[in-house]
Amino acid sequence: MGMSQHVASPASAASAALLDLARDIAVRAAEFALEARRAGVSVAATKSTPTDIVTAVDRDTETLIRSLILEARPDDGIVGEEDATHIGTSGLDWVVDPIDGTVNFLYDIPAWSVSIAVVEGAGGGAIGGTTIAGVVVNPVTGELFEATAGGGARLAGRDLAVNDAVPLSAALVGTGFGYAAEHRREQAAVLLGLLPRIRDIRRAGSAALDLCAVAAGRIDAYYERGLNAWDYSAGALIAREAGARLGGPRGGHENSELLVAAAPGLYEELARALREAGVDA
Incomplete structure (x- = not known):
């Protein structure tokens, strides 16, 4: 008797491929940002207030992420924190925070991350669409969290689950x-x-x-x-x-x-x- 085999739907296969790419890019960006942090960092500019800062590493890391995305998927859009939105034609937008937790990054507190999501149907932006893949990496600890829509969330290959029944x-x-x-x-x-x-x-x-x-x-x-x-x-x-x-x-x-x-x-x-x-x- 033949053994039945689960065949992934085209949508889930596409999400998995996007997750693979997002993971690869996030890991490369995390390595780049961590190496830059070890070399030293200073405030490059302020944004909304004097305490809302941006460093040169923020900008350089986002530039790296954008180049890697466009190299692999030139028709996709990109929405990032540090640069203007790149309008794509594919219906997919990459939503990028090159360093989430910039103050922690500046002070060398080991709680900052590279965050990359892929959003479908947002119409050239990050709002109103459906997030189909996401990766968050803490470069200092090496922890990599990831998920696909309908595919569960994982850390280092382990399925994640929220705490339940907590008052x-x-x-x-x-x-x-x-x-x-x-x-x-x-x-x-x-x-x-x-x-x-x-x-x-x-x-x-x-x-x-x-x-x-x-x-x-x-x-x-x-x-x-x-x-x-x-x-x-x-x-x-x-x-x-x-x-x-x-x-x-x-x-x-x-x-x-x-x-x-x-x-x-x-x-x-x-x-x-x-x-x-x-x-x-």
């Missing part, structure tokens, strides 16, 4: 803060309302790694306001494929206004607590 009172919750003083004041007020209702807060400094931490069960939930698509696209897919529920303002999809990620049983409790603390989750 809000026992939840370890990650978050982050904006750069502008007025936004930080509002975020601090929310934190004051939330902190007495949970186990504790963690602030690692990289949204991509925080979302991967949810996926790996290292924290129970994560929320943040003011993120950009390149901050969260890959990490959100990884968390979702590990079983997390993700959402945004007023019960909608996660976006730059708000992202909340938690196991399904915890999500509603956390969203309610955030609303009561002043966030319209």
Whole structure:
């Protein structure tokens, strides 16, 4: 009797091929950025505020990533943090954060990452499409998180799963803060309302790694306001494929206004607590 053999669908095979390419590019970019960090780094410019910084390594790493993407897939679009959007014609956009956690990178805190996602149907941008593959690499630890839509999330070949059945009172919750003083004041007020209702807060400094931490069960939930698509696209897919529920303002999809990620049983409790603390989750 012949043994039945699972045949991947064309869509899943395409996602796997994109993931392979994203992984290869992310690893090369991580090696490049880590070597540059070891050689020394300084602030090249500021962006929205004096504390919102960019280094030459950010720019050089994104340039490397863009060149590798276009070499392999010249018709795809690219949306990155440090350079103008490259409009493609294929219907696929690569959403790139060359160094997520630039302040950690500057201070040599080993919690920064290279984040690369592939988004389908976004219409020449990163918003409104479906993320089909994502990779987040911590160059210092060498950990590589990855996922494809419908294919699960993995770390070093191990399937990831969020912590389930955790009540809000026992939840370890990650978050982050904006750069502008007025936004930080509002975020601090929310934190004051939330902190007495949970186990504790963690602030690692990289949204991509925080979302991967949810996926790996290292924290129970994560929320943040003011993120950009390149901050969260890959990490959100990884968390979702590990079983997390993700959402945004007023019960909608996660976006730059708000992202909340938690196991399904915890999500509603956390969203309610955030609303009561002043966030319209």
